[in-house]
Amino acid sequence: MSELLDLVRQGDTAGAAALAADLTPEQRRAELPGLRARRKELRDSWTGRGDAWTALLVAGTACHTAPSAAADWLGSRVFEDFGGWKHPALLEAVERQSAEWRTTVLDRLAQRRAPGWGWSEHFRLLEHLVRTLDCPVPTADPFVVQWQRDRAFPQFDGGRPVGPDLYVRLAADPFTPVLAPRLFEVAEIGSDLDGPWSAPEEGRWPAVLARLAADGVLDRTDLLDRCLARLLRGGRPADQRVFLLVLRALAPDRDEYAARVRTLVGLLDGHSTVAGHAQQVLAALDTAGRLAPEVPAEVSATVLFRPEKKLVRAQLGWLDRAARTSPERAGPVVLAAAGAFGHADRGLQEQALKVIARHLAAAGPAVLPALREAAEQLDPAHHGRAAELFGAEVRTEEHGELLPPVPQPRPVPPPVATPAELAEELGAVVAGQDDVVAFERVLDGLVRHAWSDRQALAEALAPVLRVASWHRLHLVAEAAAGLMTPARAHAVAHGKEGGLRGYHGATGFDAQLASRIEEVVRRLAARPVPYLLATPTLATGALDAGVLVDRLAGYERLGVAAGPVDLAQAMLRVAPGADPAAVAAAGLLESPEGERLARWLRTGGLPRPVSVLLEPSTARPLGRRLSALRRMVEQPAAAGIEGFPRDTAQLLGPPALHGGPAPWWEPEPVPHWAAVLPHHREEVAARLLRQVAAVADLDSRGAARVLPYLAEADGPAGLAMHLAVVYGLGARHPEDRTAAVDALLVLAARGDLDGALLGREAAELVLLGAVKPNRLAAALRAAADTGAYGTVWSVLAAALPRLLGEAPPRAAGELLALGVDCAGRSAARGPIAEVTAVAGRGGTARTAREAKALAAVLAG
Known part of the structure; x- marks a missing residue:
């Protein structure tokens, strides 16, 4: 260790400065590696005292003979939080350097970005250099920002500001005529000009700049033009507000x-x-x-x-x-x-x-x-x-009803052909591709290629498996590649490892998916199967009954037993009322699983129970609110589900938790959940209603994004489905409302929307406080703007009579205004008694005005 570095370690600033002054330029440069190492040591330890940093700052400044390197040293962010800039030894070290060195350092530091957090003491060094060099004042943006902050920073004594105020400081400052006009050109400086915070209005920047212009310190005409130009340029509202204050102060x-x-x-x-x-x-x-x-x-x-x-x-x-x-x-x-x-x-x-x-x-x-x-x-x-x-x-x-084309389900592509392609698809899914088709094809592909050529599969998957992941398919890939020990496979298969039943198990849908993964891992580790039965044939998750019969017949030819969970999921994905040819083919199957499938198809598959309103008297606390403030539903347990695995049976049981207390956190619904029961969207909606309702009356985010998938699924759309759409229309976050609008339009295009039911439930939720009318109006307006005026009017025509009671909600005027537009564009006629009554009350409030306008439109 050199003597200079030893003094720096001791925090002896004066000693280090004196010793550095006696060194030759070559000796100074030789000290730089040790000083840089000391800087890194102090930065990493966070234990250095202020005098340790000051000694290092001064010694480094003295030893940097190259001005560009010296500017980098002085401008290092690590020195910003320490008070070494005030030490006389620093100024002495700078003064010993040549004028050329100091000029270059000044030019470089003046252009270095100003500290983001506020005032910095190192501006005093720059000001000292300008005065001693007698050079032009730098006008770079960072220098202007630091000057502004320095001049606005008051001196304090005992917590109270002392010394001259901002006007006095600026009026006596030779920098002011040069730098004050530049304040109107520096980006995003407006918030800084809203101070000093401790001064009254007349002592802050806007008033002070106007006073300086009035007193001739600044050119008033130039300042006025610059202020207007800055306002014309635009910017953030806070920035514009301050420069408008300057303009008004200039008067x-x-x-x-x-x-x-x-x-x-x-x-x-x-x-x-x-x-x-x-x-x-x-x-x-x-x-x-x-x-x-x-x-x-x-x-x-x-x-x-x-x-x-x-x-x-x-x-x-x-x-x-x-x-x-x-x-x-x-x-x-x-x-x-x-x-x-x-x-x-x-x-x-x-x-x-x-x-x-x-x-x-x-x-x-x-x-x-x-x-x-x-x-x-x-x-x-x-x-x-x-x-x-x-x-x-x-x-x-004339406006004809414009609805989106009825979506046609995409067929699922053929199975993944090669292990290399499978590895690529797996990487995409593990990286976050949230797609039902991709997930199901990769899951099936891992099973298929583990059966046909496990060695080739292991080689192809090696690069993907080297990257750690908590994704479910990562576990399946490990088992498919033969990399999972029997003990670990047993733990995963029994829900004791892998995180499959952590927070993901908070719903029956994720529990069902966890069961599928566990079963696949167990079979891959013990006795692989050639393919999975439940892989859908359509992107909605639907599975063609004839394809399922052929798959099960293939199992019988190979002597392979079907996995209970895999078969259960496959049966749930088959449409009720299957094709008679598929029913007949299933009757030829000989295995117990085949006989069960034949019985399932012959009896019509999974029933579709009717959702009924949950009586408020039976509701219990739910989240921050009471569920009595919501319209919730209940359903009887599905019949004919005996013999299903535990998680499948629980999923299809009565949704008893709908009126019970919500857990502290629930996973956000995803398209995979709709794909579990692709022909039973009403049942899925009933089981997701609590999460979807939360986007409206608990202001959560994201749950409504499942609604378009449910709208594209099959099955009746009853009370639960329509309630889910209403909650989505009343969501706090725009992206949830957009998803609900998409679902509403798809239901209307498919002929599955009951506008009167949707309108009545929307009115009830508004009156109960679960849905805010302004959010509902904004969402319905978005739907109408697509051209679905008749559809939106069918909703409003049912909602307005209930809303326009003795005490209409404050935002009823917005819904009435939308009703005027939709009724007029869809040629709706016929009076609505409640609208006529509100219109007859008179008054200047918006509700009365819009009711009068709607009554006139409906009267023709």
Whole structure:
């Protein structure tokens, strides 16, 4: 160990600095490897004291003769959290270097990214270099950020800020005229300019910058242009808010704004707060006669299409005032106001019609053709008023019901042909490919190739098995390759190892899948079979009865006994009411399994019990809420399931847990669960209802993604299926609502949707507080926007009578507004008593307005 390194280890900063000053350049460079090793040692140990870091910082600075390497040393993040930057020895070490060395170090450090967490003391070193070198102030973004943070950081004494305030510091700072204008060009600095946090409003950056401009420290015109340019550039809302504060603090007068009208018009496309300010300024200029005649129409063309209702109302008010004060402008005003006819909000359309009605006479008949054309965008509820004003019937666009094509199940490809292809497919599934077809083909492929050529299979799987994985198929692959010891295979097969029955066993569906994997592992380790019986023939999980009979006949020819779980799963995947030819072929089977299958097919397979509503009086606590707040279902146990393995029988038993307490965590439903009972979606929905309900009344995420798979499956769609869709439509997270919308549209396309049932249950869930009406309205709006207006109206027509009782929910107006749109586009007619009653109550609330509009549409 060198003497210098020994002093550094002792934390003797003064001694290390003095010794380094006496070394030759060659000796200094020779010390660098030891100093770097010491830096790594301190960084890794996290036990170094502040003086140890300071001594290291100073010694390293003195020993780096190359300025680029010195900048890297000084700019290292490991030195940021220590106070060595204040030590006089550091400045002395820097001053001993040449001016060229210091200039290069300054240039490089000024461009190094500023610390992300806030203020850094090493800026003081950069400031010292600028002053002593008498060089131009660096203007790189990182230097500007560090300067801003340094100047805003107050001095404290006893926890209270002391010393000069921000204005005094900046006014006396020679850096201010150079760097303050650069604040408007640095990305995402707005949040930093919202301080200092300890100062009152007049002592923070926006007010201080305006005061500096007023006092001549900064060029006011330049600052104003930079501020507007920054707002025009856009950015994060918090960033825009701060620069808008700067603009308001600068308080431009009418002449300054009038000279920048084009910039103000450009701001109308920006953040709503910025656009609102620009709109107010432009309206004031118009009132003062400082705008060109075409500007209000140009502004309207931008603002009236924005979603913010406040901005649109303000714009219509501006147009109204303009026509009142200057009747000669009535023509351009009414044409500009017609731009709001295409707005999604019916109330704003009505306001635009009122503005036009007030000034139509002054505008003259020349505007009528354009107004009639624009009125085609109006909501059907306003067509009568538009026809009355503009003198002709408004053409109504005819909308036919548009539903997605009925999905056709994809056939499962043939078995995986080679071990190499199988290894590739296995790698994809283990890596996260969540696909029923891929999973089932790999599971079957492992069994097939273990039977035909285990050695070739083991060689092909070796690269995949070298990567550790907790995936179920990884366990099967180990057994198929002959790499699982008999003891471990026995433990896995009996549910004692492999994690197959940990949290995955929280539902009957995962328990059923765990049983299948356990059985496959046991048979691979003891007596392999040529293939699996339950591998589906369609992507939904369905299995052709004739194919199953042929597979079981192949087992009989080879003298292979069917696995109980494999056979049970295969029987559940066969459609009830199988083809008579398959039933006849099954009657020729001779094994006990064959006779059982023949009996199963002959008697119609698994029954389809009817879901019934769970009485609230029998409900018990469920999660954070009471299940009485939910609409849950129960089912009787399926008949004819005697002799099934334990997990299969429990899966098909009565879903008794539906009204019971939910576990602290449940796995998210996956497409594999729908594939367990591909012809019994109502039964699957009943057993998944608790998880799906949680996306609405417990705000969980992801469970609704199984709904499209259930909609594409076969079997009746009863109460449980429709309740599951309603819960999905009321989910908190948009992706869950999207999945529910997809399911609703698929059910409608297949003719399986009962709109009245869905609407009634939706209303009940809204009134019980399990589904928020605004979420339901957003989801139904998304469905309607695809063209399914008639389908959505069938739901609303059943939901609205129940919702419009004595105390309609606050968001009932949104559902009524959607009803106006859907009823109008689907030509629905016939009064709804509850809608008529709400419309007759009058009032200005949205619910009353929309009820009146819907009543008018239904009246024709």
